[in-house]
Amino acid sequence: MPYLEKLDTVIRDIIEPAAVATDRDAVFPRTAIAALGETGLLGLVSATGVGGMGFDLAAAAQVVEHIARACPSTAMVVTMHYCGTTVIEKFGADSIRREIAAGQHLTTLAWSDMGSRSHFWASVGSTRPDGDAYLLDCDKTMVTAAGEADSYVWSSPPVKAAGASTLWLVGSKTEGLSQPQLFDGMGLRGNGSSPLSCKALRLPASAMLGSDGGGFDIMLGAVLPVFSVLIASCSQGIMEAALERACAHASASKFEHLGSALADLPTIRAYLARARIRADMARTLRDDTLAALAGGRADAMLRVMQTKAAAAEAALEVTDVAMRVCGGAAFRRDVGVERYFRDARAASVMAPTSDVLFDFIGKAVCGMPVFD
Ligand SMILES: Cc1cc2nc3c(=O)[nH]c(=O)nc-3n(C[C@H](O)[C@H](O)[C@H](O)COP(=O)(O)OP(=O)(O)OC[C@H]3O[C@@H](n4cnc5c(N)ncnc54)[C@H](O)[C@@H]3O)c2cc1C
Known part of the structure; x- marks a missing residue:
């Protein structure tokens, strides 16, 4: 390749x-x-x-x-x-x-609003016509690559159509955009996930992506599969790196007075084994989600929701195990586990959050409408 x-x-x-x-x-x-x-x-x-x-x-x-x-x-x-x-x-x-x-x-997505928090599909703020253009006012909570990207795929309430949102392409230099705060997160510290605000942001009709009010369908139909699989892949990479470091540390760290290594302890090996199983289960589900999407399977959307939740939760557990297995040494930055532990926290709270997905998946398996 x-x-x-x-x-x-x-x-x-x-x-x-x-x-x-x-x-x-x-x-x-x-x-x-x-x-x-x-x-x-x-x-x-x-x-x-x-x-x-x-x-x-x-x-x-x-x-x-x-x-x-x-x-x-x-x-x-x-x-x-x-x-x-x-x-x-x-x-x-x-x-x-x-x-x-x-x-x-x-480019990047600017969807999460202050007013609707993690319910990104429900845009808040205002969108109003201004001659042959439109004026947008809203406050986004966190936008990856804010101030760094060249454009934002931006959500707003529809101009006049029914529906939960309308999408726009907003150039990062557009007048009316501001970045009220810089990102100083506990994890993913390099990804620049700052808030962004827009006040009387003027956009031509040509900036609309899809139809007025059509944002919800694009978010769920086109973007959610991509976002879920990719964020699951991000969690997968984090798990692989944390496990690799934890296994290397367990093998290399010796009890000189006993002539043995951390990895000689059955409890340590069992922790690593359980974490390996968890990571492999998440990978298998991610790969089956890709197969379901490629084959147009009836369960594709269920898999899409499952893969993000499964990988995000698995990454929390696997990086926690890596910290435990590496003991006090894991508190040192040079061992290289704590960075992954911190970075792993983001996926479960990035929308749709794990809790929201559990609710959606629960509705699906109970035969209830999911997105009502
Ligand atoms: C590193 C990072 C990068 C991000 N990048 C972007 C980006 O590029 N673009 C973007 O648009 N957004 C981005 N976000 C925002 C993200 O998608 C979420 O909107 C945000 O993290 C949610 O935080 P909140 O405090 O508003 O959550 P809240 O909505 O306040 O949720 C708080 C808690 O309540 C739970 N909860 C909320 N609703 C329900 C429900 N219906 N059922 C059960 N539990 C519920 C949540 O699971 C969570 O545990 C990013 C976030 C992070 C952390």
Whole structure:
């Protein structure tokens, strides 16, 4: 797979060496994103007709997982870029699609509103006509790559149609946008997930992505499968990295007075075994979700909801085990486990959160309408 070879080079030469500083200093991984652009990987899922690589979701999942093993902050930026690209590929202008395909344009999703919190599908704020344009007012809680991306796939209440939201392509330099606060998170510290506000943000009709009021269907039909699989892949990469480090630490750490290693303790091995099973179950579900989507299976949407919840919760457990197995040493940053422990916390609270997904999945298995 030539794209994986290119990716491995970028990871080895740029992403991995910068990962600790990206987290410690909470710096956006600009050099990594530029390198991913130069190698064509920001255009991985863009159509070949606009100069992209034309790969599918399975390839994007591999890319995100590989990056997450080295730097989950960078992997989340790429995840949100591929999600935004999915919408732009369907509804955006060819000029922007070509820029994305050429690696010269980073995009992201700006959906979570202060007023509706994690219920991103219910946009709040206001959208009103102004001559032949529209004026938007709203406050977004957290936007990955805020102030760093070139555009935002932005949600607002519909202008006049029924429905929960309308999507827009908002250039990051558009007048009326502001970033009230910089991101200083406990995890994914490099991904720049700051709040963004817009006051009288003026957009032409051509900035609308899809139809007025059509945002909900795009969010659920087009983006949720991509987002769920990719964020699950990010969690998978985190689990692999944490387990690799925990196993290496358990094998290398000796009790000199006993002539044995941590890994000689059956309890330590059992912890690692359970964590390995949990990670492999999440991977199997992620891969079956990809198969369900590719084959148009009837259970595809159930799998989509399951894979995000399963991987996010598994990553919480696996990174917790990695901390326990590595003992007091895990508190030291140089052992390299605590970064993954912190980064793993995000997926379960990124919308749709695990709790919301449990409710949706519960409704589905009880035969109730899920999205009513
Ligand atoms: C690192 C990071 C990056 C992010 N990037 C983006 C981005 O790029 N774009 C974007 O739009 N958003 C982004 N977000 C925001 C994210 O998607 C969520 O909207 C946000 O994390 C939710 O936080 P909150 O405090 O508003 O949650 P709240 O809605 O206040 O939820 C608090 C708790 O209540 C639970 N809860 C809420 N509703 C229900 C329910 N119906 N049933 C059961 N439990 C419920 C939740 O599970 C959670 O445990 C990001 C968040 C993080 C942490």
